[in-house]
Amino acid sequence: MRVERHKRKKRFRKVFAILFILLLSVVGYIYIQYRSGIAESLKLTDSNQQEFEFNGKKDQYGGINILLLGSDTYEKERSRADTIMIVHYNKDKGTYKITSIMRDTYVEIPGHGKNKINAALALGGPELMRKTIKNNFNLDIQHYAMVNFEGFVHVVDELFPDGVKVNVEKKIVESPEMTIEPGIQKLDGKHLLAYVRFRRDAEGDFGRVKRQQEVIKTIANEMTSIHGVTKMPKLVGMITPFINTNLNTGNMIFIGKDYFLNKDQQIESFRIPVDGTYTDKRVSAGAVLDIDLNKNKEALHEFIQK
Template sequence: MEKREIAIRKRKRIRNLLLLIFLLLALVMDYCIYQYQKGLSEAEDGSYKEDQKTFDEFEGSEPQFGEMNILLIGSDSRGEEHSRADTLMIAHYNQNTHNMKIASIMRDTYVDIPGHGMQKINAAYAFGGPELIRKTIAKNFEVDVHYYAVIDFKGFSKLADIMAPNGVEVDIPYKMSYGIGTTLQPGKQVLYGDDLLAYVRFRHDRLSDFGRVERQQEVMFKLKEQAVSIHNLANIPKLLGAADPYIDTNVDTRALLSIGKGLVAGKSKEMESIRIPLQGSYENESVSVGEVLKIDLSQNKQSLQDFLSLNHS
């Protein structure tokens, strides 16, 4: 009889423990949904409130080895139907190590766009949206891109303020004004929203687009650091909800939460970056589509593949 009572008590403890775990999971899920909806309600109407309704279907393959490549597209659209991509990056995230890498592809890189011949790579966005950029990267660099995310200028300003409410500190080397709608004075300072956008868009200096890409990578790293230091894991659902209307993406909420959690866990890890084309691997040429960067395709393809850790045994 005593053994039976012990067995009954043990079953009750196990049952109560399972009920407690279930209750905690339900509370966590309810909290995440509540915070996500709260963030969504606080956001203004963005350009991409309805994800995956703007562009043709994206046919990226499923990620392998716990690693994913996300195509990041900065659109310079001002309302026109077919705009070129102002910024092209591939964000590489490893779910096992929580490492993130950023590969920037110069928008004037001269490549073969499927169905359109040799063009600047940013023209692929105007011809066929994120899917055609994916096909172009696959054809020229033999790199698979699994997901995409598109953000326009207004969206970048809003997201910067959401991710870094205390601003981003930069050191401006010289006066910046032409083509950005404002004037940024030289010196160390903290930039917010529209001024931060102006900083990453400016390209009228001796480095032209190359300097702009450096600033874009700098700001990406600092925004990532700000996000994981200010918004801890509990705030990630609200952050994603607030950001949602400003991004068109096919990355589902579960994957975004996983990435956010991983970045918090690996917040001290430095974010690696690369620029394509590599220094010394291209020539400036004038062709029928304008001034382009004619690249050593073999060298840049190999470097991009190595950087994104695509050569698995």
């Protein structure tokens, strides 16, 4: 009996030792890949970033929301948000959703009166933007991620050296040196940035928001098909120096792993203001979208819950 117990203990120790070595190997692989990604990106940018206050939490539905902001530069005090998106992740439902808020949406900014929502970033950083969204739409946001346009170009070029495949609906001319022809195109960082920022047509900002959502979905799909889940730590490392965020590496991998593991995962999108719930108006802040706040708030919560 004693001999048998001794054998069982010996087998247990052996299995435990093997599992421990495997765990260390996985952790080591993740760390090495992550540091490798950072090292590659630091050749192109400085790692020193301004730290921002952000006091958000999970929403009332148990989901994780990430405030995604794009601007000319996040280092300048008076920089307004050019892009305002909320990425919604619900672990229990396994859903990924994106809400875009038009930058000219006319809302109450806490402590500053009514203004275009994109002014909140210049007036008080990502925390004031969070408070503005919370106060107007009753939705809290746990994390933020800000990328400036130079960072966007670097991230795209690092992740997709052959470019991102986009179906360009019509010819886009930003300048004589920056022209994008219609049809299926592989766009590098500079051309993709021009594509998502373009608004000199009949659709204006509405067309730009549509293109931004389309590109986010395309990039997410290409990352799963080209890179795969095993390269996630390196991808996170490559992106980190270009993005100012309160998400840590563990957060990013936790939120992204389900998407990487599920090849059929779909990203749903939504826009504020909803069609038929706003009027064009000119105020002291300039041309704005004067929205029916209650209708947009109700539509947003319906989108998140479904």
